[in-house]
Structure formats: C-alpha cells, structure tokens
Amino acid sequence: MSFWDSSAVLPLVLDEPATPVIDEIRRVHGVPGVWWATLIECHSALARRVRTGEMTAGQKQDSERLLRTLAEAWSEVQATAPLRERACRLLAVHDLRAADAMQLAAALAWSGERPDGRVFVCLDSRLRESAAKEGFSVLPESALPA
Numbered sequence: 001m002s003f004w005d006s007s008a009v010l011p012l013v014l015d016e017p018a019t020p021v022i023d024e025i026r027r028v029h030g031v032p033g034v035w036w037a038t039l040i041e042c043h044s045a046l047a048r049r050v051r052t053g054e055m056t057a058g059q060k061q062d063s064e065r066l067l068r069t070l071a072e073a074w075s076e077v078q079a080t081a082p083l084r085e086r087a088c089r090l091l092a093v094h095d096l097r098a099a100d101a102m103q104l105a106a107a108l109a110w111s112g113e114r115p116d117g118r119v120f121v122c123l124d125s126r127l128r129e130s131a132a133k134e135g136f137s138v139l140p141e142s143a144l145p146a
Contacts, residue, residue, distance in 0.1 A: 002119035002139070003107040004032035004074075005100075005127055006041035013042070013066040014055075018123060021140050025121055029139075032121065033075045035106035041099065042067055077106035094130035104130055111136075 002025070009032070011022040026032070046063050049055040055063075077083070087105035090096060096104065104127065111118045120136035122128050128138045 002029040002032055002121050003110050003136075004034050004038070005103050005107075005120070005122035005124060006034075006038045006045070007123040007127070008032075008121040009034065009038060009042055009067075009070065010045055011123075012070060013046075013063040018140075022121070022123075025139050029119055029121070031073045031075070032070075033077065033107075033110045035103050036076050036079045037099070037102065038074075038076070039067070039071050075110075077110050080109075083109055090130070090134075094133065095126055096130055097126075100124065100127045100130070103127060104134065107131065107136065108134065 008022055008025075010016070011019040012026060043064070046055070046060050046067075050057055050060050083102070083105050086108060087098070087101040090101040090104050091098070094101070094104070103122075107118075107120055108115060115131075115135035118136055119139055120128075120131040121139045122131060123140075132138045
C-alpha cells in the first residue's frame, strides 16, 4: 500500500505524460491511501482545466466518473486537530504550501508516524523533497511532468 498526493491521482483520471508511469505504480502498490481533501483538490484541478479550455465539460465528466471509482476504493486520512498541528510543524521545517503540508501530515498519520519503508507517490517537486526528508520512499523515483 502507498500514500498518494493529488498530483499523482490526477494522471489516473486524465491522459497526461505521467499517466503510464503512475498507472504502473498503482498496479504494483495497489489501492492508495489519501488525505481527506484529495477529492476536492482533484475536482478543483478538473474544473480549472475546463475554465482554461484544456478540456471539455464532457471530458471533465468522464474524469469525474473515474475519480469517483477511485475514491470508492481508497482509504482516507480524516481531518483532525492533531493532523492540523502536525501540518503547522511541517510548515516550519519544509518549504511547503499549506495544502501540501496537510498532505504530508496526512501521510505521516497514515504511516503511523513511521514513514521509513512506506511509499509516498507524488509529482510535486517540493512535496517530494519534503516527504523524502521525512523518511518516505518517494515514487516515481525521478520527477515527471505533473
């Protein structure tokens, strides 16, 4: 099992350059663990692509259908006060945006605060670096286009 940031979930529902690699990681590592807000972040990214003309409303609906199927299977780390405190601590020690700090805090909670040997799947370079510093094995092994 592995923990997935929303940047890695999106290539599972969109045709992107990273899709083949991310599909293979999912095949090998199975159903992901995710942060409670991952579904919201993915819907936001899909809506933004429609607004910018990168995809049609019909393509968005297809992606949302795939996203719902994924969400039915994944396990979610819920929002809690300790998780919020952990995210604040992470902001003090890593170069992260607030949402990424919450993703990493959720991954730490998911791992039982034992990230060594646990897989964190992410395409965002700052979050990848921070997850590695916290002790996660980060996939894909090299950065890919998000």
